[in-house]
Amino acid sequence: MTECPFCDVDAPRGEVHAHMLAAHADRAEAWQDPRTGRMRHRIECPLCGEAYERTVKPRVRDARFLEEFAREIRLVGFDQLLNHIAVEHATSAENATAGGAPPQAARTEEPR
Numbered sequence: 001m002t003e004c005p006f007c008d009v010d011a012p013r014g015e016v017h018a019h020m021l022a023a024h025a026d027r028a029e030a031w032q033d034p035r036t037g038r039m040r041h042r043i044e045c046p047l048c049g050e051a052y053e054r055t056v057k058p059r060v061r062d063a064r065f066l067e068e069f070a071r072e073i074r075l076v077g078f079d080q081l082l083n084h085i086a087v088e089h090a091t092s093a094e095n096a097t098a099g100g101a102p103p104q105a106a107r108t109e110e111p112r
């Protein structure tokens, strides 16, 4: 199971992914740089504040295409974020501390 980093949703990864896009699209910023025409994208980890930013160059400059493109960028961003959290902030019940620094925002596991 994958936990949504932004709220309490706990579901299979694919569902969380779709949920994040539906409910937290604003967490993955995607905007077009007016100077370069490139699409910029930024997503911040809610657990440690680390931010990923990157620039992608859309092939087409059509407004509708860019909208669709922004959606895809968000999907990639959320995917990155889930990977980051899985690696850096393993919150699973097993709590695999990989010898690294403990996550700052260690969550208390709620007994079911």
Ligand SMILES: [Zn+2]
Residues within 6 Å of the ligand: 004, 005, 006, 007, 008, 009, 019, 020, 023, 024
């Ligand atoms: Zn959520």
Ligand SMILES: [Zn+2]
Residues within 6 Å of the ligand: 045, 046, 047, 048, 049, 050, 084, 085, 088, 089
């Ligand atoms: Zn993080």
